[in-house]
Amino acid sequence: MKPIAISAVHQFHETNKAIFSEIDGWMVPNRYAEIKDELEIVERFVGINDVSSKVKLIIHDEDAVGVLSEYCEIVSGNNCKVMIMKSSDYGFEFILNKLTSNQWLILGDQHLKKILIQIEKKGIPFVNITSGLTGIRLVGPKAKDIISAISSFDIRDKMFPNMSVAQISVMHQHAYLLRLDIVGKVCYEIYVGREIGLYIWNQIIALGNSMGIAPIGNQIIKQIITDGAKA
Incomplete structure (x- = not known):
């Protein structure tokens, strides 16, 4: 049987009853809740998505x-x-x-x-460095607030517009930060060392609770992209 790779955040996914699928040898969360509920999260608040399999x-x-x-x-x-x-x-x-x-x-x-x-x-x-980094995607109107809460890096639109990249400090740890908006929705991707991936993920969840943060799977991201292409 072919081994299946899992991210550093896999424990969180299991605890929160994610529905998994295998993609390119990785076990990834497809969704946590109904699609309509996850869509509401990214439309009104901020969704957190594991992109470590990239x-x-x-x-x-x-x-x-x-x-x-x-x-x-x-x-x-x-x-x-x-x-x-x-x-x-x-x-x-x-x-x-x-x-x-x-x-x-x-x-x-x-x-x-x-x-x-x-x-x-x-x-x-x-x-x-695929196996050495944990990837965390934040998408939704509150994504900027989350980034500002975990880093002093200037993410104002004029300084860090869509299609930007920087090496920053996140909770005193080196990270790569990208802004890659998805069909008009503000979206950031953060890449940190695998050894601190679960810690950073959990800290983001804790800081984002007051902003309505919730985990989302890959299915809703694909649907947003597909719907955007049809529009």
């Missing part, structure tokens, strides 16, 4: 965009800091985030592994 790569190369452009096209981007790219051969999309002049964070699903061979052939140094 493939996460660190690439060291000043011309990462140029190299990847040989195999992929840029779908959208913001001042070359955060770009959505699409594989020309396989059709999947991933997110390329510029951290420093020669360091990039790539996020995507398991299809992303298909271009690793091409990256290796180019001799570009990279590190697969």
Whole structure:
């Protein structure tokens, strides 16, 4: 039987009776409540979603965009800091985030592994940090309040608009912060070390109780994206 990967937050999911599904070898929460209830959470308050199953790569190369452009096209981007790219051969999309002049964070699903061979052939140094990071997504009108409660980083729209990335401190711990709005809904993704993932998750829940925070699964995210594409 093929081993199934679980995130550092799996204990929380089980305790809160999440309904799971297996995606690309990971056990992920599909939903916790009825879809209409989770939709109300992201419409009125803030939903917290585990995105630890995303493939996460660190690439060291000043011309990462140029190299990847040989195999992929840029779908959208913001001042070359955060770009959505699409594989020309396989059709999947991933997110390329510029951290420093020669360091990039790539996020995507398991299809992303298909271009690793091409990256290796180019001799570009990279590190697969998928299992080392816990990913936490916050989506909804109260998401900004949550970020402000856990970090002093300036997330005002003029300083940190949609399609932005930064390395910040969250509760005195290093973190990657991205703003990736979903169909007009404010959305942030936070990536922290796996060893503190459950702690950070629980602290966010505790701080967000007064803001109506509640866990949501992947199903509602997919539905929001699908409904947005139809609109």
